Amino acid sequence: MASSANAAVSTTAAKWFKNGTALTATGVEIEGEKTENGIFKSEIGTTEIELQSTAFTCNGCTIANTKPNTSGGAEIATGSGQIVFENVTVLKPSGCTVKGDTGVVGVVPTKTLTIHGDWMDTTTTNHHAFIQFLPPAGTTTFAQFELSGGPCIGLPKRNVSGSVFGESVKNTGEEAAEQEIAFSPTIQSTSGGGLLLGTKPAELTAKGKFKLSLGGNYKIE
Numbered sequence: 001m002a003s004s005a006n007a008a009v010s011t012t013a014a015k016w017f018k019n020g021t022a023l024t025a026t027g028v029e030i031e032g033e034k035t036e037n038g039i040f041k042s043e044i045g046t047t048e049i050e051l052q053s054t055a056f057t058c059n060g061c062t063i064a065n066t067k068p069n070t071s072g073g074a075e076i077a078t079g080s081g082q083i084v085f086e087n088v089t090v091l092k093p094s095g096c097t098v099k100g101d102t103g104v105v106g107v108v109p110t111k112t113l114t115i116h117g118d119w120m121d122t123t124t125t126n127h128h129a130f131i132q133f134l135p136p137a138g139t140t141t142f143a144q145f146e147l148s149g150g151p152c153i154g155l156p157k158r159n160v161s162g163s164v165f166g167e168s169v170k171n172t173g174e175e176a177a178e179q180e181i182a183f184s185p186t187i188q189s190t191s192g193g194g195l196l197l198g199t200k201p202a203e204l205t206a207k208g209k210f211k212l213s214l215g216g217n218y219k220i221e
Contacts, residue, residue, distance in 0.1 A: 009119050009120065009121055009130050009165075009190060009191045009192070010119070010120060011118055011119060011120075012118055012119065012120040013074045013076055013118060014076060014077045014117050014118050014119075014120060014129065014172070014220050014221060015065045015075060015076065015077050015220070015221070016063050016064070016065055016077045016117065016218060016219070016220055017175065017218060017219050017220070017221065018212065018216050018217070018218045019175075019216050019217055019218075020175070022065055022075075023063065023064055023065045024064065024065065025064050025065065025066045025067075025075070026064065027062045027063055027064025027065075027066075027079070028062065028063060028064070028212055028213070028214065028218075029061065029062050029212070029213040029214070030058060030061045030062065030063055030079075030081075030210050030211065030212055030213060031057070031058050031061065031210065031211060031213050032056065032057070032058040032061070032083075032208050032209060032210040032211075033055070033056070033057075033208060033209060034053070034054065034055055034056050034206065034207070034208045035180060035207045035208055035209050036182075036206060036207035036208075037052055037053060037054050037206070038051075038052065038053040038054075038056065038085060038183075038204065038205070038206035039051070039052055039203075039204070039205045039206070040052075040053075040202065040203070040204050041202065041203045041205075042195075042196075042197035042200050042201065042202035042203070043197070043200045044147075044155055044156075044158060044197065044198065044200070047093060047151075047155070048092050048093070049090075049092060049093075049147070049197065050090070050091040050092035051088055051089070051090055051091065051098060051108075051145075052088065052089050052091050053085040053086060053087060053088045053108070053206075054086070054087040055085075055086040055087045056083055056084060056085050056086060056206075056208060057083075057084045057086065058081050058082070058083060058084075058210065059081060059082040059083075059084050059109070060080075060081050060082055060112070061079065061080070061081025061082070061083075061210075062079055062080060062081060063077065063078070063079035063115065063117075063218075064078055064079060065077060065078070066078045076116070076117070076118040077116070077117030077118055077220050078114070078115060078116060078117065079114075079115030079117070080112060080113065080114055080115060081112065081113060081115070082109055082110055082111065082112045082113065083109070083110045083113065083133075084107065084108075084109040084110075085100075085107070085108045085109070085110075086106065086107055087106055088100075088106045088107065088108050089106065090147060090152070093150065093151045093152060094150070094151075095149060095150025095151060095152075096147045096148065096149050096150050096151065096152035097147070097148055097149045097152075098145050098146070098147050098148075099145065099146055099148075100143065100144060100145045100146075101143075101144055108143060108145045109143065110133075110142055110143040111135055111136050111139070111141055111142060111143060112136055113133045113134060113135065113136070113142070114133075114134045114135070114136065114137065115131060115132070115133055115134075116131070116132040116134065117129055117131050117132075117220050119131070119132060119165065119191065120172060121167075127171050127172045127173075128167050128168045128169075128170075128171060128172065129167070129168040129172050129220045129221075130165045130166070130167055130168075130187070130190075130191045131165065131166045131167075131168070131181060131220075132163055132164070132165050132191075132193065133163060133164050133165075133166065134163040135161070135162075135163065140159075140161040140162070141159050141160070141161055142159075142160045142161055142162060142163065142164075142195060143159075143160040144157060144158065144159050144160065145157070145158060145160070146158070158197055158198050159197075159198065160195055160196070160197055160202060161195065161196045162193070162194050162195040162196050162202075163193050163194075163195075164183055164188060164193045164194070164195060164204055165183075165187055165188060165190075165191035165192075165193040166181035166182060166183050166187070167181065167182050167183075167184075167187045167190075167191075168180070168181055168220070169181070169182060169207075170219075172219070172220055172221040173219055173221040174219060175217040175218060175219040176217055176218075176219070177211055177212075177215070177216070177217050177218075178209045178210065178211045179209065179210050179211075179218065179219070179220075180207060180208070180209040180210075181207070181208060181209075181210065182206070182207045183204050183205060183206045183207070184204075184205050185203045185205065188203075188204075
């Protein structure tokens with residue numbers, strides 16, 4: 001994968017294609033799994049926070065080509081769904097556990113996110129897509145979690161706000177059964193994304209692959 005540090009990201013009227021044909025507004029379901037563990041880093045007050053997830057699922061995730069507003073315009077690559085981070089452990093501070101909105105220890109779901117795929121790397125030899133994951137319309141909350149046990153007793157439940165960009169590993173236009181997306185602080189710096197834990201900057205490093213639930217090859221370009 002080419003370094004996103006050398007990329008210039010700009011809005012492009014990109015679309016999803018399945019087996020060479022552009023998707024409609026109806027869209028298709030997708031599912032995902034991790035290829036590298038997810039690491040989330042931030043602070044609560046002066047306490048350093050580091051969480052690790054070794055699995056994720058994509059709950060109700062779909063991709064489609066839709067118009068960005070009711071006033072018209074070209075259809076663009078969009079989507080929606082909830083990323084559920086599983087097997088989540090607290091690396092820092094040691095001795096704590098974490099749970100999200102489900103109340104299950106070790107499970108931290110996002111809200112039902114909106115996906116925009118209309119960002120592209122326009123300068124490097126390897127043209128990658130930058131897929132933006134945003135909170136639901138009208139809100140700023142990306143996810144919520146609560147730490148407990150050990151030194152985390154008494155720490156308040158926290159909101160994760162903002163949005164993140166995932167960079168495609170394959171070049172745009174390369175159709176395949178699976179498409180891998182990477183997340184890192186460098187990618188956020190390149191694309192203008194970013195998360196906050198409360199008021200503190202937060203970093204997400206992860207990699208996952210996504211496929212169509214009913215099979216077939218797909219791409220974005």
